[in-house]
Amino acid sequence: MSADDLYAELRPRAFAIAYRMLGSVGEAEDVVQEAFLRMHQTLGRDERIASPRAYIATLVTRLAIDQLRSARARRERYVGDWLPEPLVTDPSPADRAETADEMSLAFLVLLETLSPRQRAAFLLREVFDYPYAEVADIIGSDLDSTRHLVAKARAHVRERRPRYHATRRQGEELARRFFAAAEHGDLRALEALLAQDVVLRGDGGGKVPALARAINGRTTVARHLLAALSLVAPHGGVRIRIAEVNGRPGAMVLDSRDRLFGVLGLDIADGEIQAIHSIVNPDKLRHLEPVSDLGARVRAARRRHDGATGVGR
Structure with missing residues (x-):
C-alpha cells in the first residue's frame, strides 16, 4: 500500500480520536499531522511497523494527551464558558454519513x-x-x-450525561421552525419551541461580546437570542443557514456578505429544545468560513443606540 493510500485509510480514524480528545479542529489537525510525520520518519528508516492502524492510534492518543494537559491550563483562564470548535456538515444529501452521538x-x-x-x-x-x-x-x-x-x-x-433524543426528521423540523422564528423576530414562536428550563451557553472567548455564564429559562433565553440578533444586525442583513453541527441540528449565522457571525447547536428532546450552544469566538470559526468582525458590529450598534437615546451626552 502506498503512503498516500495509507494516509487516506488511517486519517479519518486518527482525526476522530484527536478531535474527541481535544475538542479543537485546529489542534486535532496538528496532532494528526505530527503523528503521520513520525510514522513517515519511522518507515523512512526502514523500520517495520506491524500494524499501522495501531501505531497511528497510539501516536495520536499520546500526542493528544500531552496537548490536552497543556490546554487545560489555558482553558482554566478562558474568558466565559469554553465550548468546542464546531464541526459543521451540510444536512441535505440523503446519503450523508451518520455522525455519532459522541460527537455532540x-x-x-x-x-x-x-x-x-x-x-x-x-x-x-x-x-x-x-x-x-x-x-x-x-x-x-x-x-x-x-x-x-x-x-x-x-x-x-x-x-452527568444529558439525554437528548429525537429522530433526525423531528430534529430538523424543529430546528427549521426555531431558526425561522429567530429570523422573523417572533418571540412567541421561539418560546413555544423551547423547554421551560432550556439552557443557553455562549463562547466568545473574550474576543467578542458573549454570555459571561449560561442562562436558562424559556422567556429569558428567547429574549436574549432576539436581542443579540437585533444588536448585530439592527436593520436586517443576518442570514441563518441550517446546518448539522456536531451531528445535531444547528445553524450558521452569516452577514449580508456571507461572513460568519457564529454557529448555533441545538440539543432536542421530547419535542422541545433543551439546550442551545452559541459559538462566536472567531478563533473557533475560521476553519468554517470567512469570519465577520462581530466585535466591531456590536460596538457600532451600541454607539448608534447611545446616540439615539442621548446616553453619554
Whole structure:
C-alpha cells in the first residue's frame, strides 16, 4: 500500500480520536499531522511497523494527551464558558454519513471533566471499541489500571450525561421552525419551541461580546437570542443557514456578505429544545468560513443606540 493510500485509510480514524480528545479542529489537525510525520520518519528508516492502524492510534492518543494537559491550563483562564470548535456538515444529501452521538457539543463539554488519561481510555474503549488490552498498550498502562480508568470514567459520564433524543426528521423540523422564528423576530414562536428550563451557553472567548455564564429559562433565553440578533444586525442583513453541527441540528449565522457571525447547536428532546450552544469566538470559526468582525458590529450598534437615546451626552 502506498503512503498516500495509507494516509487516506488511517486519517479519518486518527482525526476522530484527536478531535474527541481535544475538542479543537485546529489542534486535532496538528496532532494528526505530527503523528503521520513520525510514522513517515519511522518507515523512512526502514523500520517495520506491524500494524499501522495501531501505531497511528497510539501516536495520536499520546500526542493528544500531552496537548490536552497543556490546554487545560489555558482553558482554566478562558474568558466565559469554553465550548468546542464546531464541526459543521451540510444536512441535505440523503446519503450523508451518520455522525455519532459522541460527537455532540454537550458530550465534548462533559469530557472536559475527565482527566486526559481517563478521557483517552474512555474514548478508545467506549466510543471506538478498542479491546482493553489494546487500550492499555496505547496509553502505556497495565490492563487492571486501564479497566479501572474506563470504569471510573464511564460512571462519571453516565451520571452527568444529558439525554437528548429525537429522530433526525423531528430534529430538523424543529430546528427549521426555531431558526425561522429567530429570523422573523417572533418571540412567541421561539418560546413555544423551547423547554421551560432550556439552557443557553455562549463562547466568545473574550474576543467578542458573549454570555459571561449560561442562562436558562424559556422567556429569558428567547429574549436574549432576539436581542443579540437585533444588536448585530439592527436593520436586517443576518442570514441563518441550517446546518448539522456536531451531528445535531444547528445553524450558521452569516452577514449580508456571507461572513460568519457564529454557529448555533441545538440539543432536542421530547419535542422541545433543551439546550442551545452559541459559538462566536472567531478563533473557533475560521476553519468554517470567512469570519465577520462581530466585535466591531456590536460596538457600532451600541454607539448608534447611545446616540439615539442621548446616553453619554
